[in-house]
Amino acid sequence: MSIEVNGATYETDENGYLVNLEDWNEDIAVKLAEGEEIDLTEEHWSLVRFLRNYYDEYxxxxxxxxLTKxxxxxxxxxxxxxxxxxYGLFPKGPALQACKVAGLPKPTGCV
Structure with a gap:
């Protein structure tokens, strides 16, 4: 599977998560969010940045x-x-949807 953004094609897994984390950029995030029927607000972006920083660290x-804590x-x-x-920002599951938009792998464990 794949998505197209600005004329470039990016590989995704069967659930729509980016395969190569290094491919991620804000335009891709917008495209992934559209697929989740989410219009990104500054609150969404703040959470996306938090997730990416957390992933970089851990x-x-x-x-x-x-995430809730x-x-x-x-x-x-x-x-x-x-x-x-x-859940107001990501109604289908904040960890699952937010990680997808942030270009991170699908979370494991307690989601």
């Missing part, structure tokens, strides 16, 4: 529990509010 995409701490809200916020 070489793994965070599970939704880790980090967002709660960052925004000074409780975990329930953070979860609602994340």
């Amino acid at each position: 070489q793994i995409a965070p599970a939704v529990k880790v 980090a967002i709660a701490a960052e925004q000074g809200i409780d975990k329930k509010e953070a979860s609602e916020f994340l």
